[in-house]
Amino acid sequence: MRQLPEPSRKRLVQLAKVLEQHRCGEALTLTSEKLGELTGWTQHTIRRDISHLGIRCGSPNGYPADTLLAAIYETLGIAAEQERRHACCIVGLGRLGQAFLSGELFSASPFVLAAGFDKNVNRIETLKTAFPLYPQSRMRGVIAQGAIEYALLTTEDADAPAAARQLIDCGIKGIVNYTAAVLPRGEQTLIENVSPITALTNMLR
Amino acid sequence: MRQLPEPSRKRLVQLAKVLEQHRCGEALTLTSEKLGELTGWTQHTIRRDISHLGIRCGSPNGYPADTLLAAIYETLGIAAEQERRHACCIVGLGRLGQAFLSGELFSASPFVLAAGFDKNVNRIETLKTAFPLYPQSRMRGVIAQGAIEYALLTTEDADAPAAARQLIDCGIKGIVNYTAAVLPRGEQTLIENVSPITALTNMLR
């Protein structure tokens, strides 16, 4: 099996969500045409993406939804069965960071919030959370000890590059960047930019 | 001038941010190599992207930062001078939506928050904001009247598809989707998926 192309990977993430949404009560099999309608991609693209999974579960009435979903989970590394969880942390506990603190957002996902960091010690003493909060200086140790893989970056824009550099030095696998700052790049650290400004600017035309 | 390729557009958005960060005090000209270091892309890619702008401002010491920035703004449609503002709204005023309400986030951008919507009337009466809040039923009228172009979608996942359909029917230009739901597609409506779960799942490997 060849390495999954990046665009296909991202589409499969969406496709998995579509299948989850359709899970209960809906048709048990879905054709590539139907999946195309639901996602906005062509049936060609859908079929190619699915073929990357290396299963061969198609039939004249389409793909069995459950088999397909399982195969996507498998390929993406979300092996549903084996209950593999990925630990995440939040860096920056301002207004935006606090919105994620409840952790409910993550309850139906393979991710768990395991720690929060802020440079303001006052905040970490005041806030009530289901997981521990630490001053940013303790980042390295906590990330290593807790085997934390990913980070949500929700600091002030001005503090973001420095915080990102720390995270990269800790060997974090990926940073979801909610700030408008452009972050330094690390060899092994992936970055997804999701600041509202960036997203909106991307759409301008 | 040909139509700007989508990948180049997105890189130019980032490049503009890098130039803004370097604006004060730093070198007045930047070579493609330097820009490459700052962004993680190759100098080839950078030069190609800049060539799409159709200016010819390069020299052996690189590009003049201010000219370059102005050209990017021009091409992206953020004509800094003419103070063209793009009105946005927030749909869904739960924890996450409220984090955006202050609108400070948008102050250094060409975007302005012009309205908020929630299906829960209680919320729109309780919250204090610098712009008006409405029940979701009034979306169509408010969006038309306020010439609102873009929306941030921060409802519960379950309510997201319906809200998106409404927005698409209103002819909104783009939706920044903070929910994990996969949204229906409209002909003229762009969608950026920025839910934490989606972003994290994209990075899994």
Add this chain to the structure above:
DNA sequence: AGCTGTGAATCGATTCACAGCG
């Protein structure tokens, strides 16, 4: 018969390589 799955063709983006310019 109608779908999938996949080689082959196409299309578009990135990279190379070098001419032209400051």
Add this chain to the structure above:
DNA sequence: CGCTGTGAATCGATTCACAGCT
């Protein structure tokens, strides 16, 4: 001389077209 700017080459993803399966 060292950079930019851009045709040409390469690389990768999407689309086409059809063989194979159910």
